[in-house]
Amino acid sequence: MRKITIKDVARNAGVSIAAVSYVLNGKESKVSQDTIARIHESIKELNYIPSITARGLVKNTSELIGVIIPQTEDHKQLVFENPFYSEMISAIEAVVREDGYHIILAGVDKGKTYLDISTSRNLDGAIIMGIYSEQLYEECKQANIPIVLIDSYVNDSDFTNVGIDDELGGYMATKHLIDNGHRNIGLVTGMIRKDGVVEKRFLGYKRALQEAGLFYNPDYVFENSVSYTHGRSSGTLIAEKYPEITGVFATADMVAFGLIRGIKEAGKEVPEHISVVGFDDISMAHMFLPPLTTVRQQIFLKGETAAKLLIDQIRKKRGAKAHGKKRTNIPLEIADRETVRKLH
Amino acid sequence: MRKITIKDVARNAGVSIAAVSYVLNGKESKVSQDTIARIHESIKELNYIPSITARGLVKNTSELIGVIIPQTEDHKQLVFENPFYSEMISAIEAVVREDGYHIILAGVDKGKTYLDISTSRNLDGAIIMGIYSEQLYEECKQANIPIVLIDSYVNDSDFTNVGIDDELGGYMATKHLIDNGHRNIGLVTGMIRKDGVVEKRFLGYKRALQEAGLFYNPDYVFENSVSYTHGRSSGTLIAEKYPEITGVFATADMVAFGLIRGIKEAGKEVPEHISVVGFDDISMAHMFLPPLTTVRQQIFLKGETAAKLLIDQIRKKRGAKAHGKKRTNIPLEIADRETVRKLH
DNA sequence: TTGTACGCGTTATCAC
DNA sequence: GTGATAACGCGTACAA
Numbered sequence: 001m002r003k004i005t006i007k008d009v010a011r012n013a014g015v016s017i018a019a020v021s022y023v024l025n026g027k028e029s030k031v032s033q034d035t036i037a038r039i040h041e042s043i044k045e046l047n048y049i050p051s052i053t054a055r056g057l058v059k060n061t062s063e064l065i066g067v068i069i070p071q072t073e074d075h076k077q078l079v080f081e082n083p084f085y086s087e088m089i090s091a092i093e094a095v096v097r098e099d100g101y102h103i104i105l106a107g108v109d110k111g112k113t114y115l116d117i118s119t120s121r122n123l124d125g126a127i128i129m130g131i132y133s134e135q136l137y138e139e140c141k142q143a144n145i146p147i148v149l150i151d152s153y154v155n156d157s158d159f160t161n162v163g164i165d166d167e168l169g170g171y172m173a174t175k176h177l178i179d180n181g182h183r184n185i186g187l188v189t190g191m192i193r194k195d196g197v198v199e200k201r202f203l204g205y206k207r208a209l210q211e212a213g214l215f216y217n218p219d220y221v222f223e224n225s226v227s228y229t230h231g232r233s234s235g236t237l238i239a240e241k242y243p244e245i246t247g248v249f250a251t252a253d254m255v256a257f258g259l260i261r262g263i264k265e266a267g268k269e270v271p272e273h274i275s276v277v278g279f280d281d282i283s284m285a286h287m288f289l290p291p292l293t294t295v296r297q298q299i300f301l302k303g304e305t306a307a308k309l310l311i312d313q314i315r316k317k318r319g320a321k322a323h324g325k326k327r328t329n330i331p332l333e334i335a336d337r338e339t340v341r342k343l344h
Numbered sequence: 345m346r347k348i349t350i351k352d353v354a355r356n357a358g359v360s361i362a363a364v365s366y367v368l369n370g371k372e373s374k375v376s377q378d379t380i381a382r383i384h385e386s387i388k389e390l391n392y393i394p395s396i397t398a399r400g401l402v403k404n405t406s407e408l409i410g411v412i413i414p415q416t417e418d419h420k421q422l423v424f425e426n427p428f429y430s431e432m433i434s435a436i437e438a439v440v441r442e443d444g445y446h447i448i449l450a451g452v453d454k455g456k457t458y459l460d461i462s463t464s465r466n467l468d469g470a471i472i473m474g475i476y477s478e479q480l481y482e483e484c485k486q487a488n489i490p491i492v493l494i495d496s497y498v499n500d501s502d503f504t505n506v507g508i509d510d511e512l513g514g515y516m517a518t519k520h521l522i523d524n525g526h527r528n529i530g531l532v533t534g535m536i537r538k539d540g541v542v543e544k545r546f547l548g549y550k551r552a553l554q555e556a557g558l559f560y561n562p563d564y565v566f567e568n569s570v571s572y573t574h575g576r577s578s579g580t581l582i583a584e585k586y587p588e589i590t591g592v593f594a595t596a597d598m599v600a601f602g603l604i605r606g607i608k609e610a611g612k613e614v615p616e617h618i619s620v621v622g623f624d625d626i627s628m629a630h631m632f633l634p635p636l637t638t639v640r641q642q643i644f645l646k647g648e649t650a651a652k653l654l655i656d657q658i659r660k661k662r663g664a665k666a667h668g669k670k671r672t673n674i675p676l677e678i679a680d681r682e683t684v685r686k687l688h
Numbered sequence: 689t690t691g692t693a694c695g696c697g698t699t700a701t702c703a704c
Numbered sequence: 705g706t707g708a709t710a711a712c713g714c715g716t717a718c719a720a
Contacts, residue, residue: 003463006697016708021698032706049463053406054696056397057713064448086430093449102448102461104408105437117446119347119393228631257631264633287572287601289608289633350715360690365716375689398714401695 004048013042024050056122063101065310066118066126067092071107082254083282084299085129091303092127099311115139125310131196146313148306153195160313161327162306166197169295169332170204173249173277176334178212181343182247182275185209188234188259189251190226201251201279220245231255235262239274246274246343253278253285253294260339271341281335291337302330348392357386368394400466407445409654410462410470411436415451426598427626428643429473435647436471443655462487469654475540490657492650497539504657505671506650510541513639513676514548517593517621520678522556525687526591526619529553532578532603533595534570545595545623564589572602579606583618590618590687597622597629597638604683615685625679635681646674
């Protein structure tokens, strides 16, 4: 069974290819009512579905949006064990589908560059999550399509940013512990890279400390990777070697989960002995036991916002490069659950 | 800056378009060494990247693989809060990327049918997770591309199936409880639909019971949705109203998490008062507190297998419809952690 | 080695 | 005002 093309429809309806195309594109002013009807009938009858591919070739669009996700160290696998990304993708997909776009999911490989996929697939736009090498951003610029960056502090007029105020988030988390009477507060975190979200959260942590007149102790910062494992070993370490620490801010919920596990393994309890505040509020946070107190970023809203901004830009692109806001921050709040104890 | 096309390369290298195309496709026997060199140089120089779109038009391929995911009730959002799917997608992406394919993620909308996207995008193949209406499968057949079904018991020679032996899984979970001395065993589960994975697990549950000479009590089956919420309310219910139940099999880890929460909220402990066995072994299972005893299905391997089978089929398609195995089951095992207590 | 018809749809141009 | 013809977009592969 061969594929039905526009030609088949034209022949079946006894009209020209052009007429069919006009009807398909709503330019019905150029075609008589009678013809329109016949064409619609034929389309139904043959079950004709236009090829986006062919259309894209002439219109120079693909109705495809690239979504770039961080990968595991070995560059083999998408970082999907962190539900954070899946929740966001879910939001993105929902938004772009309404406008007939589809998303293409891809990790960035060593050999193939991002530019490759963007160009070869003729992407209409892209959303990039996380932080990458300078090189990737350079490539992105060359791709010359609208791009929205999520959770990046790259400041470039070519990109739109969607994120949160990470410094404020770090501040809120730490402040929450301070407000509950904690004085010696640890920080368990991934690598603190310049201009990364983690650095901002770290800065917020320090600001809260300073504002409360507390001494910043570098020994209380446990810096490694954003992982359950790192949280777990830090938890044990803190529980065993730092009895003065009563509160810990973990810069990701996944880390907080590990942290709590590690603390328990050292024979202490959360929040009885040590209080913990996470970051993200992934859906597991409220399912965890004990339910995790954390800084809620509205993950779904974040994805949604990024997608909407991107589509706006794609739309406007035909016109001037209408640069809207450079950065949109999604509001933050503390999800106050059961891992922080009030000290008197 | 216009896009570089094959024409530009040909002009720059002072050769014909055909020559460039040959070199690009490795048919170098048709071109002289000298020409090959010049062409390669021009490609580098101009940074030329062929358009998959244009190539697809003539080759009738897209190097795109559709991945269909279940959606939430309101058909608005992908069911991504269950990390189960994301882990599988991660595996699929890794495999297909090696062969130059990309995956397109899509929910199935009410209006737009699956056939639409398959046809309009000219998908080379598709992987469908979960269970859908008859209609969708019918459409898939018409699409006439290789399709791999994950976790479906649809038995049709047009599809390849990848899954697990769900009946066995249900049996293993229940048997594990029985082996640990439990006699009154509850089942908390999503809707038991004919030929669904849940029904099979339910059947396995009954078989284990029967084999051990235990009475099957329909009152011990708590059937609703595959959700944390359902688990939670069932947990409370069981803890409060069914004191004789000492072990519960939850047909998904997410449900087990809720179950444990509900049990604790009713003032009982896991596994001291009630033992729980989950199903899936999503990565949160070992991070949960207490670490969840569950039936491990190797999610990553499942996705990987599905992707490999699909690619095989795509390759072979040019030849005969080489139907390989109809169904591949990924092995199962019990991940024995801390939510089952041994009764003496 | 190269010229060119072809794949599928869009749209400018031309004819009635 | 309606409708058809044909060039075009980008690569492929056959004929020359």
